[in-house]
Amino acid sequence: WSNEMLIVDENENVSFLGVIPYLFGTSEGLKLSYAGDVGDLPKLFDQPGTDELFFVSLNMTDAEEIAGSTSGERTSVVITGFDLGNETKFSQLELEFIDWMDDKAKAGLYDVSVRDIKTSIIESSESASENVAGFFLVFGSFTVVAGILLVINIFVMLAEERKSSMGMLRALGMQRPEMRAMFVFEGSLLSIISSAIGSLVGIFVAFLISLGFKITFSSLNSDFVFYWSYSSLIAGFAIGFIITWVTLWLTSWRNSRLNVVAALRDLPTNNNSTFSWLWILVSLGLFSGSIFFGILLFILDSESEMLHASWMMVGYLTILGTMPILGILLHYFVKPRFKIFNFNFSRDSILPKVLMTICAVSLLLWTSIPESIDTVRGSYEETRYSFIPLGIFSVAAGVLILTSIAPMIARILGRSGILVKQFGPVISTALAYPLSKPLRSSLVVGMFSLTIFSVVVLAGFSAQFETYSNSFVDDAQGEFELLGTGSLERPLDLESDVENWPWPENHSGNEFDAISLLHFNYVRISDQVDEQSTYKELKNNASRYYIRGIDENFANHGGLPLVAWDESLAKSEKEIWQLVSENEIFVIVDSAFAMTYNMDENENGIQLGDVLVLHNYNNMAIEKEVIVVGVLKEGSLLSLGGIFAQDDLAIQYFGAEPTRIMFSIPDDKTIDEMKDLSKELETSFVDYGMQVYVIEEEVIEIQSLIFAIFSIFKAFLALGLIVGIAGLGVVTMRSVSERQHQTGVLRALGFEKRMILFGYLLELTWISLLGMINGVLIAILFHYQLYRVFWSEQGAIFTMPWAEISLFVFGAFLLVLLFTALPIRKASQIHPAEALRQIV
Structure with a gap:
């Protein structure tokens, strides 16, 4: 056996009766002895409902007798070996095998296909793992860049020491x-x-x-x-x-x-602003990188995930490559000393700030240009890899702006009468060192910005999804609270009179506000009727989806919430559901099908009023044209999805079977009472194999699963933040060692221990908070762009987890103080005589 749901003792006899013999009146099955468990068997692709079946390994002769088939009659053939993982060999075997089957059994007249099951399973698993790995790659890239900045900072400090x-x-x-x-x-x-x-x-x-x-x-x-x-x-x-x-x-x-x-x-x-040939080489290198990514746009496949990221890199590198040339031009055309509005300026001091500001503004503009202006960007889809350059260069732009305005802010703080009166010369002294080392300060600010940026963006995305998914419970259940499920292989063949159903004791159908029995089967879908194509061509050109037949009870009770419907046909959602239940030409589709199914090369998916041609899954000649009059909300996919049509249409044209029962219960029932009722219903309907779920509980469990995954990613990014803060501790230790002589001079000039301690704390607070504030601000802007692209069209409200962000910033600042406490305390304990002693 490959299913543990049935408990059978070893060597116990089990009777098997096939469907065909049963239909011909046979009532006694073949008794076989249970020998043992063979474990799980892989699910065959395109075989619906096999999860709920019992797979049995038995003698072929016995299998033929149970199925009522003739000797040698087969429905499936499994082939292994011959290095079929090789795509070329598999294709060759497929052609030869189909020809052989056609020659031996006229397989061309039937719905015969060859599927590479093992490769499909492997590809599906690899695709799932690549998605998870890609998520770690995108957010981990910010941590990697922050680590690179830390390495640069440490070796620059070593060189200066x-x-x-x-x-x-x-x-x-x-x-x-x-x-x-x-x-x-x-x-x-x-x-x-x-x-x-x-x-x-x-x-x-x-x-x-x-x-x-x-x-x-x-x-x-x-x-x-x-x-x-x-x-x-x-x-x-x-x-x-x-x-x-x-x-x-x-x-x-x-x-x-x-x-x-x-x-x-x-x-x-x-650090003068002398421009040399090195700037030209840097500019040429950046332009070469821009050209490289431009060439990638023509080399990569049209479905590649790197197209949008490559186009963004073209713009970013072009902007950076232009800056050295612009700097050289300004250096030669601007006078060494000039005056604006009676203010004197030095070219060497003001030119770097102007270039950094221009560069930062240009980077931010390129990041936020709408697709209506940049049509090339609009032709490429934003993917996960697009977030890497968008995030890194946005943070870099913020660092450049802060580097430009930080001296002015520090000068204002240092000359503030209130602060000077309260803290004396400590503020100006503490801020003087990071301003004298702009490169090192910028590296630390950038490091903090990147780590905080990644954490805040993920937290914002998680909070936005939580807000967006708050309606999923209502979307999934509508006015129904319980969902009973069967399967195509074991449909819920219940009587039409609800009162004759096997209700639990002390319960009846009258206790429910509404009960709806839905029918289900698979269908094939095409855009138009094509009478000239062959059966095989029709099958190959048609898509595969599933249909659900709804009854009057489902429609009269409001069905499920819709995101849009044809208001020319109905004024309310309930009326459009009633229209569908009464007319076989109208259907309502779920949001996933509406977005992914392309009509006549239209990449915008299905629109209201579009005509679909539904074909019987096993007989393409049976077809029906229907009109889309509504689209379900996204949350409905967590309970019921598919193409919703009139019950009679689904049954008569497409062989739909009853597989779902929706129960609506009074509003005064609590969630615990719903759980108890679902268990009682499951026990009562056990002969039909029906399982009953509380829809709200199932949706909340799925949401909890998603939020738990977000928490894992946030923990991973928080680990990168901790490593970055630990790196700041290392940098602080080197800085204290490097400035031992300066600290001794300050002590000799009258600075007390507490003043030295406060000065270092103020310096670290200045650097770390600049990085954190920059990371948070850029992350908020970045998250707003994500909201505008992905969430605003869904009607979601812009959401930021302000409390969580504040907790991240406060926690990161406490960790900064923790990791730097030892070197700062060591600096405050330096004795003037010891520090001023020259040791050769």
């Missing part, structure tokens, strides 16, 4: 390539160790994530198995090492270009 020794090496004859090689070699050793550790930790994190999925799906009796391979471990190590190594090489290029004299004397680097 060793500036004197580097200047001495350069003075002794070391060339820039040799210095770059030294940095890369040193960093490579560290990256090998860190990549190895990171790969092992990644496997552990993957185990925790799989454990979360296993707990989540346990309510559905599904098993989520954790699996890893050495190839994935090696791939993670290699990718991590390559990303780190490339980052090191680019950072070493910057570190090797130091001024020898300034380095020997430990003087600050002169």
Whole structure:
């Protein structure tokens, strides 16, 4: 047996009676002895309802006797071996096998097809896993970029700390390539160790994530198995090492270009705005990247998920490539000193801020240009991979704007009379250091922005879905609360008189507000009647879906909520349902079918008034033209989906069988009373194999499952945020060590320990809050764009989880204080004499 629903003791006799012999009057079946369980068998594709069947492994002769077939008569043939996973070999076997069947059994006259079942199962599983992996890839990419910024920051700090020794090496004859090689070699050793550790930790994190999925799906009796391979471990190590190594090489290029004299004397680097040939090379590199993504638009398949992302990259890289050229032009055409509205400006100080502002505004404009203006963008569908460049460059634009205006804000705060009176020189002193290191400050702000951005976007999406799905219970049940289910193989063949149904004790049909018996079967769908095509051509060109026949009780009780209906035919939803139940030419379709079925190359799906041709699933010659007059709300898919038509039409034309019963109960019943009633009904109707569900409970369980998955993703992103904060702790430790002499000078000038402590806290608060605020603001704008594209058309209200966002920001700030508490305390304990002592 492959089904555990039937409990049979070993060696117990079981009687089997086939449908055909039963119809011909045979009442006694063939008795067989139960030998054991053979486990689960794979579901055959295109075979509806096999989940509720009992599969039996038995002798072929006995099977022929039970089925009432002649010797050698078969309905299915299973073939294995011959390396049929190879698509070419399978296609060749398919052609030869069909020819052989046609020669031996005239198979061409019947509905015979060959299906690659194992490959279909594998492809279905791979598709599901790729969707989950793609989600982690999209949101994990922000964490990866934040890690890259952290690596750059650390090695820039190391270079500045060793500036004197580097200047001495350069003075002794070391060339820039040799210095770059030294940095890369040193960093490579560290990256090998860190990549190895990171790969092992990644496997552990993957185990925790799989454990979360296993707990989540346990309510559905599904098993989520954790699996890893050495190839994935090696791939993670290699990718991590390559990303780190490339980052090191680019950072070493910057570190090797130091001024020898300034380095020997430990003087600050002169960050002037001198433009050289290097800017031209950077510009050419960015334009080359833009051209590369432009070429991808012509190379990639029209259904590729990378098209929209490639087009966005064309714009982003073009904007970035234009900035160096614009900077060179402004550098040569703007005077070193100029005056605007009686305000004096220096070209070298104002030009970088102007360029950063122009660049940031251009990036944000390119991100938010509507499809009506950018028609190329409108021709490509936004996919999950589009969110990677959209998110990264939006956050980068925010960082550029903050870098431009941060000095002005700091200057205002430093000169505030109230703050100066309260805290003295601590504020201006604390903010002076991050302003003197704009690159390092920008890297930390960007790191925080990316991690906060990803968490807030996911939280916003989760909250928006929660708001949108609040109506799913009403959409799924309408005015009905209980759903009884059967199957095509075992339909609910009940009497027409409800009172004669096998009701539980102390219950009857009169207790319900309404009872509706729905009929179900599969149909084939085409756009128009085609009398010239062959049966095989009709079958190949038709789509497959299912039809539900509704009775008057279902319509008179309001049916299910509709998102749209033909108001020229009916003024209310109830009237349109009654119209469908009384006329066989009208149908109502669910939202999934309406969106995915394309009429005559129309990619907008089905519209009200469209004509469909429904064919009998087993006999394409039986067909019926119907008109779409309504579309169900999306939540109805959680209980009933399909093409809703008149009961008689579904039964007579398409052989629909009764498989669903909708029960409407009085409003005074609680959810617990509904559960008890559903169990009683299930027990009472056991001879019909009917299972009864409380629709509200089932919908809430599905919603809980989705929210649990969102929680797993948020936990994964929160882990990246914690790693970023831990990185800030490392950066703070290096900063305290680097500024030990400066701290000693401040102590010698009269700064007390508490002032040093408060100064470092203020500095960290300034940097971290800038990053958090930027991440939150960009995430809100980004989420609004998602809402405008995906949710506004559904009538959903814009929603942001403000309490959750505040909790994230507050929690992240507390973690910042926690991870930096030790180095800050160490800095406040520095003694002036110890710090000012010069040790060679």
